[in-house]
Amino acid sequence: MDYFPLFMNIRDLPVLLVGAGRVAERKARLLLAAGGEVRVVARSLNGQFRHWQENGDVRWLAAEWSDGLLDDARLVIAATADTELNRRVYDAAESAGVPVNVVDDKALCRFITPAMIDRSPVQVAIATGGSSPVLARRIRGWIERLLPLGxxxxxxxxxxxxxxxxxxxxxxxxxxxxxxxxxxxxxxxxxxxxxxxxxxxxxxxxxxxxxxDSTANGRVSLVGAGPGRADLLTLRALHVLGQADVVLHDRLVSDEVLDLARRDADRIDVGKRAGNHHRTQEQIHELMVSEARKGRHVVRLKGGDPFIFGRGGEELEFLRDHGIAYEVVPGITAAAGCAAYSGIPLTHRKHAQSLSFVTGHLADALAESDGSGIDWGHLAGPGRTAVVYMGVRQAAALRDRLLGAGIDPALPVALVISGTSDRQQVFHGVVDELPRLASRAPRGEPGLLIIGQVASLGSTLGWLQVPAELQSAA
Ligand SMILES: C[S@@+](CC[C@H](N)C(=O)[O-])C[C@H]1O[C@@H](n2cnc3c(N)ncnc32)[C@H](O)[C@@H]1O
Structure with a gap:
């Protein structure tokens, strides 16, 4: 940062303006609007300056510059076409320790004046460090359009x-x-x-x-943090994070995202397992309610989308039953994030016309035997894509279920690890190889399985640059 940003109160302070041309007139207008006591040094005064002088708004000090004119000035602006004169004004102000600005001469500026949007008392200042006043004005135009006149x-x-x-x-x-x-x-x-x-x-x-009472003001925002990258958050999620009093987040929410929360918000990792201890879902429910009842804005931050394998529904039911106000902010679910970042279109006119999101937990033998198992033959059948969340550790059982349901052992499969992050890895294979693919997944990193013809497209459509140290594994 080359300049320290500052708004200065110049009300009733003497400020010296050298020059009385068009540019000087613009500067004088601003100085007067801010209540400065404007003194002018110029050979002659034109129409507007003469008018100001007659009105008593500005004082014409002298026609020629001399260092003594600095007197008790608290700020000096030189706006003349005479570079020699500008230099003398600058040198005098510098030796007197008075902040000085020579218009359009960055080297002779102790301070610079930004482009301004004035909705007083709201003022927006835009500076490009003196590099490009035109760019500053262009940016001002953009921001002007955003800010209501009133x-x-x-x-x-x-x-x-x-x-x-x-x-x-x-x-x-x-x-x-x-x-x-x-x-x-x-x-x-x-x-x-x-x-x-x-x-x-x-x-x-x-x-x-x-x-x-304070209960009425407390509220919970159930927010989807997306698959990990901060730039995949929604604008609404960013806004809500900036308002949070307390953030209750899951283990999979990245630090990059957490850093966007309001600086003095409390952060509680409710997914953390220290030793054998971690918060149960019931404890998380109680925590949300007790924090909201203190009148706080609780952001319950979850990986991906809160309504996709995120227990968001249960949390809302609890909040509703306890009369706590809530909102839900959707997030990019892992399936969408992993698919995009591995170049696997989940539907494709030639390969898949339907799509299912499935949990891998139900692939195990217990679920199968008690009838709550999933109809894998249907979900992964021709023209379909199945995306399996939490399926890596069940890969062997999953393969057995798929083959048992008559699925082709050569049906393409992709395993995406830590999708969208810098650590993303994608392993391509077929259903029969599921356990082998899963055995290559690093422990502790989330993994998602994409099953169906579309899975093979990633080897040609993938676009993410994989870091060199991960390339051999992919
Ligand atoms: C409890 S579920 C939560 C899903 C989340 N609500 C969502 O919409 O993405 C956790 C599972 O999501 C998947 N997952 C989440 N983030 C992932 C990522 N970045 N890469 C791969 N899989 C991910 C993994 O299968 C992980 O086991």
Whole structure:
């Protein structure tokens, strides 16, 4: 970072402007808007400067520069076409320790002025470190379009309500209150209203919040963290993570994703097994409810999608039965992530018209014998793809079930380990080889089986660059 970002209060401070051309006029306008006491050094004053001088907005100090003019100035801007003069102004300001900016001469700038979006009191400053003012202006154009014109009035209303919020709500509930009021949708709506209406809306919400007990404000967001890569999170998941008071996450959620949670949110690994101890599903339920009842925003973060082999349904049932508000944020499930990153289209007009997600747990003999087994002959039959979650350790039983159901032993299979991550490995084979493929899977890494004609396409459509040390295994 080449520059320290800073907004300076120059109200009633003397600021010196050398030059009175067009550029100087733009700078003067900003200095005056910020309440600076503007003093000008220039050979002559044109129309706008003359008008300001007559109005008493600016003071014309002198026609020629001399170092003594610096006097008590707290900021100096030189905007003349005379490079020699600009250099003299710069040298004088530097030796007097007064911050100086020579317009369009980066080497002669102690400070630079950013491109601005002004929705006062909201100000957005964009700087390119003096490298490209045009680029800064282009970026300003993009951001301008995102910010409602009435944003400043919403900020002012929030400022007016702050004191009352402090009086009415205990500290632990204030942030949650503001997050509820200042959602993007609500800000856009408020920004179209009059000041009076905005005050009224915030006041009514505050009254409602004050009447509530803290249980009503606590809530749980059940969020899918996707298969591991942070850039595969949804925007909604990112937003919710940024609001969390506490994050309860599973073992498979990557650090890269966890790092996106609000910095001071508590993180609890509810999937961790220390020795023989890990939290049971019931304990996780209780923890979610007890944290939400403290008025906290709980983010229950799960690998993949919370509703696909994620016990998300059970968790919602428990929350509903205990009257806790919740939302669900979908995530990219392992099947979608692994398929994309290994170049295996799960459906394909020529090879597969239907797709099933199956748990490998039910491949074992016990499930088969008590009738709860899966109809493998159907799921992996012609024109179908079966994706098996949690199936690596059951690979031998799975092969037996598939062959027993009449599936072709030469039907293609792909095993994707740690799909989408930098450690991704893909092993290609056929149903008959399932136990051998599974034996190559490193312990502790998640693996997914894709069974069906489409599995063979990965050897030609795969696109991910596999790190050299993993290539021999793949
Ligand atoms: C309990 S399930 C959770 C599934 C998750 N809710 C989802 O939608 O992806 C865990 C299983 O998902 C699969 N899995 C999850 N992430 C994976 C990844 N990055 N690569 C391969 N398989 C993965 C593995 O089969 C793992 O045993």
């Amino acid at each position: 944003l400043g009035r919403v900020a002012l209303a929030a400022g007016r309500a702050r004191e009352r919020v402090k009086q009415v709500l205990p500290p632990e509930r204030r942030r949650g209150f503001w997050e509820g009021v200042l959602t993007e949708q609500h800000i856009r709506r408020l920004s179209l209203q009059s000041d009076h209406e905005i005050d009224g809306q915030i006041g009514r919400r505050l009254d409602a919040a004050a009447g509530d």
